[in-house]
Amino acid sequence: MKILFTRKLPEKLIEPLKERYTISMWTEENDPMPRELLLKEVADADAIFTNVADQIDKELIEQAKSLKVISTMAVGYDNIDIDEATKRRIPVGHTPGVLSEATADLTFALLMATGRRITEGMDVIRRNEWKSWGPFLLTGQSVYGATIGIIGMGRIGQGVARRAKGFNMNILYHNRSRNPVAEEELGATYCSLEELLQQADYVVLLAPSTPETRRMIGREQFALMKKSSIFINTSRGTNVDEQALYEALKSNEIFAAGLDVFETEPITADHPLLQLDNVVALPHIGSADIETRMVMGRLAIQNIEKGLAGERLIHCVNEELYK
Template identity: 55%
Template sequence: MKPFIFITRKLPQTVIEPLNQEFRVEMWEKEDVPVPRDILLEKATGASALITMLSDKVDTELLENAPSLKVVANLAVGYDNIDLKAAKQKGVAICNTPDVLTDTTADLTFCLLMAAARRIVEADRYIKEGKWKSWSPLLLAGTDIHHKTIGIVGMGSIGEAVAKRAKGFDMNILYHNRSRKPEAEKSLGASYVSLDELLDQSDFVVVLAPLTAETEGLFQKEQFLAMKKSAFFINAARGPIVNEEALAEALETGEIAGAGLDVFTNEPISSEHPLLSFDNVVALPHIASSSTETRIGMMNLCVQNIHAVLNGDKPKTEV
C-alpha cells in the first residue's frame, strides 16, 4: 500500500500533485477552519507524513499514536506548535519553511510600523465613514519614520531584512539578540544593545524573536514603562511573547503611542478583545508571510521535504 499523507488545511491541487503521483494523499477541505483535534489524531495513526499549520499541535499524544510517521512538514518558519524532543525520540523528521518567507514577512512588518506611525488605517476609516469635511493642518497627523530609531528584538534573517528596509529610511538601527551579528552591524550599521537600552532609546520597538522559554512573556508592564511615551510597539513574531493585558494598559494610560500587531496570544483573536478597541492599534490576522508567491513557495517546500524523506533522502529544511 502507498504511504499515506495527511494535510491539515486545504492546499491548491497544483501544489500537491507531485505527492498524488506517488502517495495516497488526503486533505482537510476547509481553508479557514482548523482540522478538529480528534480528526487529526485519527488521521495521524496511519500517516507516514503530515503537512501541518501553526494551529496544529504535534505533541506527545499525537506522536505516540502515529507509529508510521516519518516526517512532519510545518507550513511556517516557526515550530512552537511541535514537541521537538518527543519527535526526535520517535525518529520523526520535523521540517519548516525558512528563507522563502523572509522578505515577505519583513515587508509586512515594516508596513505595520508605517501604518501605525502614519495612522493609515484610521485615515482610511475616516474617509470611508464620511468624516472628511475639509483639509486642516493637523488632520490625522502621525509620526515621522525617517531618521528615527528602530529597535529590533530578534535579529534573525527576518530581523536583518527589516533592518535593511529601515536603513532605506535613514533610521538609526539598534538590535537585541541572544548572539551578536557582526556582519549585520557592518553592512547595515546596526548597533547591538541590551534590551533595557533598546527600550529606552527606540522610537519603534519591533519584535521578531522566536517563541522560546526565554522569550515567552518577555514584554510585561515593566518593559512598556521603559519605552518612550512616543514609541510604537510592533509584534510580527508570536503573541505569547507579550503580556497583552500589560500592552492594553500601556495603551490605555498613554505609556506608549501605539502598536502594530500581526500575532496574538489566542488566535483568532476575539473581536471583543480590549486591544482591538484602540484607534492607535493596527491589528492583522497573522498574515506576515501571506503573499500568494510566498505562501505557494512555502507549500512547495513542504511537499519537497515530504517527498525527500519518504524516498529515503535528506529533507531540504529539517529543524
C-alpha cells in the same frame, strides 16, 4: 504511503504527488481541521503536512503509529512536541529563509501604518467624519530619520533593517549575540534591551518563541519606552504580555502598536486590543504573499518526500537524529 494535509493547498502543489502517494486533505480553506478528525486521519498516516494552527502534541504523535516525517509550512515549530517526535525518531521539517523578505515587508508596512495612522484615517472617512482639512488632523509619528530598535537580528530582522536604512533610520538592535553583518553592512548598533527600549521610536519584536522569550516584553519594558514610541510584533504573540500592552496603549504610555500575532490565535472581534484606535491588527499574515506561500508549500512537500524516502530533510528541526 499516506500523506495527511491539514490545510487545503493549490492543486498544482498536490498533483505531482498523486501517482506515488495516497493523499488525504482537509478541504476547508480557512478553518482548522477538527481535532477529532485529525487524530483519526493521522492514525495511519506516514507523513503529515501541518501548520502553526495544528497542535502536534504527544497524544497525536502516539496515535500516529506509522508516522515517518512531520513537515510544517512555517519557520516556527512551537506547536510541535519536538522531544516526543525525536523520541520516536520522527524528523520534523520546517521552512526557514524563504519567508524572510515577505515578513520584513509586512513588518515595515505595520510600522508605517501605525506611525502615520493609516487605518484610523480610513475609519474617519468610512464614518463620514472628515469635515475639513485640519492642521493637526490625524498627525502621527515621523518614519524617515527616526530610530528603529530591532529585537532579534536574524534573517527577518536584517530584512527590516535594510528597509529602515532606505528610510535613513538610525538602527539599533538587541540579539542573543552580536551580528557583524548587520553592523558592517547595515550600520546597525548593538545595545542592551533596556537601552533599545529607551531610545527607539519604533520597537520591532522579531525574537523566536522559546521559554526564555515568553512574555519578554511586559509592564517593565513598556514603562521604559517613550510615550511617542510604537511597538510592532510580527514574531510570536507569546513573546508579549498582552494585558500589559493593552494597559500601556490605553493609558497612552506608548503611542501605538502594530500586531500580526497574538498569544491565542485566532482572536475574535471582542478582543481587548481591538477596542483601541491606536492598534493595527492583522490575522498572522506575515508571509502571505502568493509567491512566498507557494515556495513554502513546495519546500514543506520536499521535506516530506525526503523523509518518506529515508533521506535527510532539507531543513530539519531535530537534526540530532542524523548524528
